[in-house]
Amino acid sequence: MSNNPEDATAAAVSAVADGPESDPVVERAELDTVGIAKSSPELDQPYRELGLKDDEYQRIREILGRRPTDAELAMYSVMWSEHCSYKSSKVHLKYFGETTTPEMREKMLAGIGENAGVVDIGDGWAVTFKLESHNHPSYVEPYQGAATGVGGIVRDIMAMGARPVAVADPLRFGPADAPDTRRVLPGVVAGVGGYGNCLGLPNIGGEVVFDESYAGNPLVNAMCVGVMKTEDLHLAHASGAGNKIILFGARTGLDGIGGVSVLASETFDDAEGGTGRKKLPSVQVGDPFTEKVLIECCLELYHSGLVVGIQDLGGAGLSCATSELASAGDGGMRVDLDRVPLRAEGMNPAEVLSSESQERMCAVVRPEDVDAFMKVCEKWDALATVIGEVTDGDNLEIYWHDELVVDVPPRTVAHEGPVYERPVQRPGEQDLIAADNANTLTRPSTADELRDTVLKMAASPNLCSREWVTDQYDRYVRGNTVLAQPSDGGVLRIDEETGRGVAIATDCNARYTRLDPYAGAQLALAEAYRNVATTGATPMAVTNCLNFGSPEDPGVMWQFQQAVRGLADACVELGIPVTGGNVSFYNQTGSQPILPTPVVGVLGTIDDVTRRIPTGIGGEEGETLLLLGDTREEFGGSEWARVAHGHLGGTPPKVDLAREKLLAEVLLAGSRDGMISAAHDLSEGGLAQALVETALIGECGARVILPEDADPFVALFSESAGRVLVAVPRSEELRFTDMCAARELPCAKVGVADAGSSSLDVQGITEIPLAELRAAWEGTLPALFG
Amino acid sequence: MARVVVDVMPKQEILDPQGQAVATALPRLGYAGISEVRQGKRFELEVADDVDDATLAQIAETLLANPVIEEWTVRRVEA
Amino acid sequence: MARVVVDVMPKQEILDPQGQAVATALPRLGYAGISEVRQGKRFELEVADDVDDATLAQIAETLLANPVIEEWTVRRVEA
Amino acid sequence: MSPKIGVITFPGTLDDVDAQRAARRAGAEAVPLWHADADLRGVDAVIVPGGFSYGDYLRCGAIAKFAPVMGEVVRAAGQGMPVLGICNGFQILCEAGLLPGALTRNSALHFVCRDQWLKVENNTSAWTSRYDQGAELLVPLKSGEGAYMADEAVLDELEGEGRVLFRYAGDDPNGSLRGIAGITDARGRVAGLMPHPEHAIDPLTGPTDDGLGMFLSVLDVLVAA
Numbered sequence A: 001m002s003n004n005p006e007d008a009t010a011a012a013v014s015a016v017a018d019g020p021e022s023d024p025v026v027e028r029a030e031l032d033t034v035g036i037a038k039s040s041p042e043l044d045q046p047y048r049e050l051g052l053k054d055d056e057y058q059r060i061r062e063i064l065g066r067r068p069t070d071a072e073l074a075m076y077s078v079m080w081s082e083h084c085s086y087k088s089s090k091v092h093l094k095y096f097g098e099t100t101t102p103e104m105r106e107k108m109l110a111g112i113g114e115n116a117g118v119v120d121i122g123d124g125w126a127v128t129f130k131l132e133s134h135n136h137p138s139y140v141e142p143y144q145g146a147a148t149g150v151g152g153i154v155r156d157i158m159a160m161g162a163r164p165v166a167v168a169d170p171l172r173f174g175p176a177d178a179p180d181t182r183r184v185l186p187g188v189v190a191g192v193g194g195y196g197n198c199l200g201l202p203n204i205g206g207e208v209v210f211d212e213s214y215a216g217n218p219l220v221n222a223m224c225v226g227v228m229k230t231e232d233l234h235l236a237h238a239s240g241a242g243n244k245i246i247l248f249g250a251r252t253g254l255d256g257i258g259g260v261s262v263l264a265s266e267t268f269d270d271a272e273g274g275t276g277r278k279k280l281p282s283v284q285v286g287d288p289f290t291e292k293v294l295i296e297c298c299l300e301l302y303h304s305g306l307v308v309g310i311q312d313l314g315g316a317g318l319s320c321a322t323s324e325l326a327s328a329g330d331g332g333m334r335v336d337l338d339r340v341p342l343r344a345e346g347m348n349p350a351e352v353l354s355s356e357s358q359e360r361m362c363a364v365v366r367p368e369d370v371d372a373f374m375k376v377c378e379k380w381d382a383l384a385t386v387i388g389e390v391t392d393g394d395n396l397e398i399y400w401h402d403e404l405v406v407d408v409p410p411r412t413v414a415h416e417g418p419v420y421e422r423p424v425q426r427p428g429e430q431d432l433i434a435a436d437n438a439n440t441l442t443r444p445s446t447a448d449e450l451r452d453t454v455l456k457m458a459a460s461p462n463l464c465s466r467e468w469v470t471d472q473y474d475r476y477v478r479g480n481t482v483l484a485q486p487s488d489g490g491v492l493r494i495d496e497e498t499g500r501g502v503a504i505a506t507d508c509n510a511r512y513t514r515l516d517p518y519a520g521a522q523l524a525l526a527e528a529y530r531n532v533a534t535t536g537a538t539p540m541a542v543t544n545c546l547n548f549g550s551p552e553d554p555g556v557m558w559q560f561q562q563a564v565r566g567l568a569d570a571c572v573e574l575g576i577p578v579t580g581g582n583v584s585f586y587n588q589t590g591s592q593p594i595l596p597t598p599v600v601g602v603l604g605t606i607d608d609v610t611r612r613i614p615t616g617i618g619g620e621e622g623e624t625l626l627l628l629g630d631t632r633e634e635f636g637g638s639e640w641a642r643v644a645h646g647h648l649g650g651t652p653p654k655v656d657l658a659r660e661k662l663l664a665e666v667l668l669a670g671s672r673d674g675m676i677s678a679a680h681d682l683s684e685g686g687l688a689q690a691l692v693e694t695a696l697i698g699e700c701g702a703r704v705i706l707p708e709d710a711d712p713f714v715a716l717f718s719e720s721a722g723r724v725l726v727a728v729p730r731s732e733e734l735r736f737t738d739m740c741a742a743r744e745l746p747c748a749k750v751g752v753a754d755a756g757s758s759s760l761d762v763q764g765i766t767e768i769p770l771a772e773l774r775a776a777w778e779g780t781l782p783a784l785f786g
Numbered sequence B, C: 001m002a003r004v005v006v007d008v009m010p011k012q013e014i015l016d017p018q019g020q021a022v023a024t025a026l027p028r029l030g031y032a033g034i035s036e037v038r039q040g041k042r043f044e045l046e047v048a049d050d051v052d053d054a055t056l057a058q059i060a061e062t063l064l065a066n067p068v069i070e071e072w073t074v075r076r077v078e079a
Numbered sequence D: 001m002s003p004k005i006g007v008i009t010f011p012g013t014l015d016d017v018d019a020q021r022a023a024r025r026a027g028a029e030a031v032p033l034w035h036a037d038a039d040l041r042g043v044d045a046v047i048v049p050g051g052f053s054y055g056d057y058l059r060c061g062a063i064a065k066f067a068p069v070m071g072e073v074v075r076a077a078g079q080g081m082p083v084l085g086i087c088n089g090f091q092i093l094c095e096a097g098l099l100p101g102a103l104t105r106n107s108a109l110h111f112v113c114r115d116q117w118l119k120v121e122n123n124t125s126a127w128t129s130r131y132d133q134g135a136e137l138l139v140p141l142k143s144g145e146g147a148y149m150a151d152e153a154v155l156d157e158l159e160g161e162g163r164v165l166f167r168y169a170g171d172d173p174n175g176s177l178r179g180i181a182g183i184t185d186a187r188g189r190v191a192g193l194m195p196h197p198e199h200a201i202d203p204l205t206g207p208t209d210d211g212l213g214m215f216l217s218v219l220d221v222l223v224a225a
């Protein structure tokens, strides 16, 4: 289950905000047991406060043949929440599975339905990776929200049996100069760094995007990559009657159970005079040190063969872990909940089940291995407790001091939640937006205007250097980082002997998705795919984090449906499968949804990391700069339209997936044969921005000659997809251009790297000193955030 | 001029990994009898006499403490 | 059981960038009249009654504070 | 037989694998040492690597200095065994009293990870003999509490005795007094620095291989012994 209780948290926080905050909430005097539930069928239960609809509550009663106990109600309500049950997205997500062909599945060892997807990268190595969101908590408490977001996705990766080896963090914020962004961004960045650095996970990628629509709703997505030997793959299931259930890691406290605290409230119980606690804020504090120890502890447990099944605890805590483990196994499960080590006093079973305390894992262990298991935990100072065992029954039975408080068929909690066919409606305004053509906006025409535009674009918040952010992240730890920021993709060495490695990239231009969610999602995939290919790696598999507004808005649901279809169809064309992902709904401020933001992560493999392609030019003496791909007049959703005109309209750049595939093949072949000394993909800001970056990163000047027949503005700023700027040593130029010609990939010479020069010279238009470009590019974020 | 002390402590129900690290270290170092440790911040401010209590409270609430996870107290002390 | 508070402050001659950051932020936020800020740590310990003052001092001196850069005080307070 | 360099792992240590790799790359046998064992396993030198021992919650290195293995390190250092503390390891050596001074919060209050130029100030220590005096090295710096602090008397003594090993060149990254990046004890055997030479042993995974010199230097000492 997920560690990112977006909806649960959102509900809980608003419960706190809206509720009578100052009223002390009285604890229930007596324990609600299955026996009591049977004998008091008419008791009024606060299911609506817990987010359940009338018919959902009725279904629970039907399943159980009685009213649920407090503890059962707590379990069902969290597990049937949007975040845990995917009730609005399920019918659409199915499409990923339906479109995945056997060829695409070939290298996939685990896919949708597991904690994270796993792919076989050869030589006995498997790689697991996944993206998740922690959006709402990061708005409430930026540092801790982001930190626990990283912690959560890392535990998902651990639960597959892998060693986490890298993280990436696609982030989105409101306008860069908005006061609230000054509150949220530094906290989020410090939180991502604070947690990831302390875990010893190099941060090798991510995004920082600013847009008005994220002002009250920042997106904090986090990706983790893990590595294992194929035989170490662990799947979450509890089989084998008699096997023990062991909870290990941190103690369980009152974290993130604001919503569930109504179960101890006077609205539910009119017993008077109790000294209960207030509804609690759902802010969880992360403890990366405990998680780091947990990682090492888990790996030692795996390598010693002491684990039958394993599950991380995240969103919905023990409710999720126990019901998912039990329903994936072949029997039932008995849990003695009072054995759970607690951090707070007087917690009731519903609270223990719902707590979202961080840094906990749950393992299934053979009875004869329990002692050895405990020894390993002791070595790492990890608290471990046997809390139950697998039974040969069918139900999940949970006891509290020998009283039965939960007795449910686990599948009904974990997998058989409600499924909604939400109304889907293409908004009428889509046509108006499409008709608002960006190609007719007033353009810079004189040389001076073009020069100013280059500088202004380079300094704009979405294109400027991310160093202020990435300098707070450790990218070196463990000594296997071959490429990280500011490279198009992160590249990590997996095997020191053979040099085998992986590459990752995450992308999404949500402006494109707003104009056309189907094409926009495809462009997000195309860009992540291209970024991976630009490092010299071969794209292999896809994960995603689908960030959208409210599913109850038919227009949003249409965006969602279109994005899923676009992404899935593009995956088929590119021949790489979606192995997992995450959906985050309700990202909106009032009735205003965020731009539809399907963040796509692509994983690639590289057989020898020493041939990775760097981004900066100047690495070799005398390089020719070649532009691969076609440039069309495409400004819909472009960064130029935003920076120059604050405009969002028209249609996004054309999608050509066959071209993307060809590009990737040519980059791979060129890298294998040592023909490419640098490469940088073209995206936001077009050729101008790619040139600025490749020159500044390589600390090397360049002379640029735009094609004679081209409109310089279009050549410099169009955002046509499927393009990469490559630098080839002069000695390889002919061989490389011949290869492009043979494969029918458009390839145009656009200039040369000039080690002797310290400027970017766009001939016949303008010459800008690198120092001036650097001041523009690097100055923006420090000026805004200190 | 007065000296003002602002104490900022993690809320009771909020996890305090820092305090916990100290609490687990103590028995290892041979110190028994310390059952709980919480770690917070202490600020010492030199304040002009015309700065009133309401202002100090506002500074504590909005700048020195993060009220989502911390609570604070302000007091004037002898310099 | 007694509650013990240990305050740990950076020595006067040691640079305190955290305190300084607060001090420079205050006027920007419109608060005048605060001439100096220093930021340290506050520990709250729940201590068994048989733990004597010498032991507490030792804990403060060797673990909670780094005497190279910090000074500390220990006091028992009402719980 | 190649000399043995021990690399300590505390709970929360991160750069132990890197330090071991660097020791091996220089030609030594890398021997893992465990914080809870008061046993140096017959090693000839010790590296206390970087990371966040015990989460660095209280103060960097404050809890690690009490680990059983550190008692042995202090004893061995007293007998002249070369010891190197990198980043968190430097903080631990200062906390343990093997090196003077303390490391405090970066002046900009951020964690900073960047490729940093260093100037070699002393090439006579056990860990720096392979470098030219005054050479400039480019190695990663990655720390949140890297500002070196000591009182004036200690600073003057360090300078006077030539015990400053490295100084930051170019922009000041963290507010260290007198730009000090690394120091040594009076005998030139125990050394500590905030930047990470173990992350600069191969241009594939680091900015340069400038850091390898530190490990080669100590190997010279060990082989000669």
Ligand SMILES: Nc1ncnc2c1ncn2[C@@H]1O[C@H](COP(=O)(O)OP(=O)(O)O)[C@@H](O)[C@H]1O
Binding pocket: A001, A002, A003, A083, A084, A093, A096, A111, A112, A113, A114, A115, A116, A117, A156, A544, A545, A546, A578, A579, A580, A581, A582, A583
């Ligand atoms: N957008 C998506 N695309 C594909 N698979 C998804 C998507 N969202 C969720 N999934 C898959 O659905 C399953 C359940 O999701 P979630 O509850 O987040 O997983 P987990 O239990 O690992 O946290 C996971 O296997 C996840 O990979």
Ligand SMILES: [Mg+2]
Binding pocket: A001, A002, A003, A114, A115, A116, A156, A159, A312
């Ligand atoms: Mg999971």
